[in-house]
Amino acid sequence: MGSVAPHMDWPEDESDIRGWRRLVEDLDMLAVDAYTSMGAEVSVDASAVLGCQVSNIDLDEALIYEATPPGHERGDDRLYLHMHGGAWQQGGGVRAR
Numbered sequence: 001m002g003s004v005a006p007h008m009d010w011p012e013d014e015s016d017i018r019g020w021r022r023l024v025e026d027l028d029m030l031a032v033d034a035y036t037s038m039g040a041e042v043s044v045d046a047s048a049v050l051g052c053q054v055s056n057i058d059l060d061e062a063l064i065y066e067a068t069p070p071g072h073e074r075g076d077d078r079l080y081l082h083m084h085g086g087a088w089q090q091g092g093g094v095r096a097r
Contacts, residue, residue, distance in 0.1 A: 006030065 008026060011019030050067070057064040 008023060010023060013019070051070045053068045055066050055068075057066055
């Protein structure tokens, strides 16, 4: 029995950063397409769904999403940190935001 997933072009050279990023983007869009084909709503704008303010933080070569909930008061320095380990190779991008 073969794979039900479409063929993906993996970078031939493991040091090909652009190739790996392209593969991750392709995998993310494949998942988004699968979710939307089942009627799920995948939005780039989480603030529209959750009512929070979302901003991007570029930390070296890592992209971090900072979400501030509605009603957050200045001086409240509590933090919830979620690191989605699967996003190293899949599950980042639109779905993580």
